[in-house]
Amino acid sequence: MKLALFQELLNLNLAFEEVMRGLERMERERVFQNDMIRLARAEVETARVDANREFFDKFADIVEEDSSWAYKFQREYKQKTRDLHDAYFDIKDSEERRKKKGLPPRLEILPGWDISDEDRYDEELAKKKKRAVSKKAGATTRQRASFARSKKQPQTAVAPGMRRGARQ
Secondary structure, three states, rough: OHHHHHHHHHHHHHHHHHHHHOOOOOOOOOOHHHHHHHHHHHHHHHHHHHHHHHHHHHHHHHHHHHHHHHHHHHHHHHHOOOOOOHHHHHHHHHHHHHHHHHOOOOOOOOOOOOOOOHHHHHHHHHHHHHHHHHHHHHHHHHHHHHHHHHEEEEEOOOOOOOOOOOOO
């Protein structure tokens, strides 16, 4: 809430009140024309009413903006923190109420549905991917090791008929 705005409006109304008291004191004195003083009081009161009306009209807009922000924030927060499985339970409850009333179902919930079946599927898929990655990494490692060994060992070709220690 905009407390500073309320404080300003209060101060303005207090100032109007001081002017009104001053005009009332002047009205009691017989020096001034009563009609002129009453007219001045009516103009001051009209100015106060107009200022208050303007404030509250604008304030209603400010409150609406604040409330729409707050509701939007709450809705987004609830959406972020909501358990996705709650939607299934809400639908299940709704369908049970329809069944009790004798109404046909709008949708069918799979019999034997388990809340964690999707989680288990995701876990199994992650394990399979991990095994595939480790299997691929192992094959790559073996390939590199065999390639490295083949480079370290010099390979010589022996011509036919030539043997070690044989003379020509």
